[in-house]
Amino acid sequence: MSEQPVLSVQGLSGGYSINRPVLHDITFQVQPGEMVGLIGLNGAGKSTTMKHILGLMNPQKGEIEVQGKRRTEDSEAYHSALGFVPESPLLYDELTVREHLEFTARSYGVSREDYESRGEQLARLFRMEEKMDSLSTHLSKGMRQKVMIMCAFVARPSLYIIDEPFLGLDPLGIRSLLDFMLELKASGSSILLSSHILSTIENYCDRFVVLHRGSIIAQGTLEEMREQAGRPGLPLEELFNVLVQGGSGI
Template sequence: MSDTAVLDIQGLIGGYSLNRPVLHDISFQVGSGEMVGLIGLNGAGKSTTMKHILGLMHPQKGDIRVKGKKREEDAGTYHGALAFVPESPLLYDEMTVREHLEFTARAYGVDRQDYEERADRLSRIFRMQDKMDSLSTHLSKGMRQKVMIMCAFVARPSLYIIDEPFLGLDPLGIRSLLDFMVELKEGGSSILLSSHILSTIENYCDRFIVLHQGRVIAQGTLEDIAAQAGRPGLPLEELFYTLVQGRD
């Protein structure tokens, strides 16, 4: 991991109720140019962790820093340094694909020429050239998901928070997304990726955070996870089962 943590979470306790926190003393980092997989069963706390990072929930205890800044210190810098791709597409029905991309680019202060080059390339990568002037309400779920992904990638923030991005995508869309995330990572961007498709992300993520019942029960490279599970040489999916089995 890079010495510079783009995302730094220390001692995070949080949830929907002060008396019943969902997250218990969560600590991890995402370094510059690193892709980290956040994995866990349904209800493990993955989405709650992401909501805290995004500022949608306020920590009961602990600190969250993006590029060294806490949200309450400098909200503009904090939010300008990250982009979010949610599990379910959230679009404006009466805006076209192109208008969504333009709106996002303006919000992030992307130069017009950079925007046009990025939008053109993204439309080709995700095979959306003939849909750029279509209203989002006329798109399939998979295409709407592609629009969300394209909007995040038309900007170039330091950190991407990506929640279950493969749902609704066809095999070519999944491959295009993975290849593009690798390209972004190699360009210095950081990615926190949540996914249940462990066999897919195993070969793409540099490290993994295993959440269970709101606690980090293992983290590190695949080799680190294997050592913590006591099962060297196994694939991520088997290691995950070993770690969570019997903990409920």
Template sequence: MNGNTVLDIQGLSGGYSINRPVLHDISFQVNPGEMVGLIGLNGAGKSTTMKHILGLMNPQKGEIRVRGKKREEDAETYHGSLAFVPESPLLYDEMTVREHLEFTARAYNVPRSDYEERADRLSRIFRMQDKMDSLSTHLSKGMRQKVMIMCAFVARPSLYIIDEPFLGLDPLGIRSLLDFMVELKEGGSSILLSSHILSTIENYCDRFVVLHQGSVIAQGPLEAIEAQAGTAGAGLEEMFYTLVQGRD
């Protein structure tokens, strides 16, 4: 393993049943200041991979390290080094937007001055200034998704795990999210991003990991995916379709 690797997955097999693993010998890395796109069809194993990284599932084989640590070795460092944005917003109905951000900042030991600066900036970036004192139960689905994103970004962990973040966001919200992820990446943060909107993430991710039926069938920068798909001059969507066709 590269000593600077933020996320290192080696030979990961796992799932909900020991006799029928969902993941089969998966290996890939995410380096500092890198955005990696995790792509695949429904049921390919993307969410299962993320659940293993988050510690919600235990590997049957292989290992996962975040900043060089396995979860069982140092759970505090492991979990403090990552933040998660789920596909569906999960909020406390009787807490305001501001309270969600404060709660998250305290969990990550973010200094008060840093929290206030970050919360103010995030509310402006995602156009939520007038909703900061609204209860989450009164927000639209898109706004609830923005709160989840803002909570993850108010912290500054080494690694962001982001699962289908564009669902429910309007076009301005999507652009704001993409631009902010690029800013985080340029600041040294690492991002593992799962999305079905391949045309959107094609020009933002540094590398891609293509999952199919629980196995990695291609990985690397766009040029490497193109070579593995044998589709010169094609976009990411066409490369992906070529890779998965005939493998079912």
């Protein structure tokens, strides 16, 4: 594994107001080929952390690097290394599913050959073959979410930022997504995944970062967090409850 992390967040403080930061000294890394779960209660700062990484918000303090690049130093290299799946699907109503994929592929400089093969694979994986030429405005919420996921995966950036991707997906869609994320990991891509469905991601993420009230209260592998909290064998969901309710901390 490379010594240089794909994502490095160091001493990040930030938010919507200079006088009232939402995030407080956030520090963590994501290594090549690693899936890290970013977990916390509503309002813990997960989405705000992701917005800072994506460049939608500027840090008040601290530094963020993607593939060793800061956004202020090389914006094009920084953003081309990122893929994003938002919590709520954001699509162009007058574009078809196929046109969304092609538009994304062109934006990332994906060759037509790769775009076509990846598009076919993703359409089969998410059972969207019959919807490829449908306008997005005619799709259900779950299908729109699938289109967002497919657009992110038609490119092959170094780092995927994925925010609550399971909302609206049927059980087969959730399994397809999880299996494909494992394929991406195996190919060397890294994933920062935010989800409230802890029982689902427990066996898929390599490490976890637990946010509470804008601060990291625990991070590491599940086994490391169990040991440091003195709660051996505890499932992730129960361990999370212990941490955020002020039990044995890490």
